[in-house]
Structure formats: C-alpha cells, structure tokens
Amino acid sequence: MFVGDSLSKNHWLSLLCMIHSSVPSAHYVVKINAATGMTTYTFTDYEAKVIYHHSLYFVDIVKEKIGRVMKLDSITSGKHWLDVDYLVFNTWHWWSRRGPTQPFDFIQDGDKVYKDMDRVVAFGKAIDTWGRWVDDNIDPLKSKVFFQGISPTHYNGTSWGEPKAQACIGQKEPFHGSTYPGTTPMALAVLKKELKSIKKPVTLLDITNLSLLRKDGHPSRYGLGKLSGxxxxxxxLAGVPDTWNVLLYNLMFSKNQL
Structure with a gap:
C-alpha cells in the first residue's frame, strides 16, 4: 500500500506499469472507494493487491465551527493501514501549499489552535505523530514499513546554476556526475531526525539526491493535456519513479523478510 499525496500516486502508478509490463496478460480488478480515498488493483492470478491511499498530511483535518482544522496530534485514517504486508508512506508536497487550494483553515497543536505556523515545524510534528502511530500499531513480523523520502522539485534554475532557466521547461539532460550543485529540501533533515525516534523498524527510501539530478524528468508543460502551465x-512515466521502485524492490528483499 502506498499512502500519501500525488507523489505517492506517481510512485504507485510506476509500480503498476512495471507489473503490467512483466505480466501483461495478468487479470486484474480495479476498485475505487471515493469515501476513503483508496484505489485498489487486485491481480487475481497472484492474489496480490496494490493499493493507493490518498492522504496529503497523514494527520486529520476536521470540520469545526471555526473552519477546517488540521490536528497535528491525531491520525484516524490509520485504521486503513493495518494488516498490510508492505506500507510505503510519503508526505511533504502539500505542506507549503497556501491560498484557495489549501485544504485547512487552522492548525491545532495540542490544545492550541493557530491560524498558521511554520510549515516545516508542522511537518515535523505530523511525522512525530505518524511515528507514534507506527510504534503503537505495526507488528514488524507482519508488516514492513518504508518512507518514500522527499521528492524534489525543479522550479528555481538559480538553485542549480541556471538563473535564466524557466524552471524545468526545456531541460533535456540530467546533471552529470552524482553531486547536485544546489541544496536539498529542508524537510529531508527534519524527516531523518524524526525517523530516528521511531522504535519500530522504518526503512527510508532515500530518493532525494538521485531525483535532484533529474531536472529533465518532469512533465514540464506537457503533463496537463495542453501546452500550458x-x-x-x-x-x-516511464521515468524517475521506476528507479525508486527498483530501489524499493531491493530493500524489500535484501533483508530478513516476512
């Protein structure tokens, strides 16, 4: 099961395509549950399910009298993550989102409610809550937990030494070598710190640096159905998430397994 935002969906779709290319004649059934935000592909010949659970922040967003409140210390959707063999979590993409597309109006931390707060700090608190959920609910003998890591963006050419670049538009080659000339996303350090405090085994699929090198790997203006945006x-796809899945496969089967 992949749990997270649209980058998790990107990762999940990559895996589905890779499975289909390996067993193109395999029969499958698709089930979409809009109420829970879950989409399930069941490969009936193999009795295997590949699930995507749409969860932007992991933590709850509750409608109250004052508006939509993000609860940094509450996760009720975790009931959908129980008794799953492999869980791949991801969140960060939406944490900096503001304006009309932001799906909450307030942030609650403990008994204090804020109109807003430092989003990196809020992200860290949510990861801490998720980590406590893992410790309280995961049986390592039954479920293996991964965190996808932080998928980078390429909107600012200055960060890689091309100040005149129009984000990723027109980028045709990756960076040469293995070193990105810019900085890594600030959320990565926060994530690594929080993962260290989790008692149950959680494996970081550290995709950030390898993905930073692929400024040429985005849909750019071609991913929205027309030449705009x-x-x-x-x-x-095919592309960078396929590499994530190769790494995931290696991590799944290179250690003691279920």
Missing part, C-alpha cells in the same frame, strides 16, 4: 514536481 508547468509541472516540475511530478515525474514522467
């Missing part, structure tokens, strides 16, 4: 957040 620019998407330098998500990834083309």
């Amino acid at each position: 620019r998407d330098c957040s998500h990834w083309c």
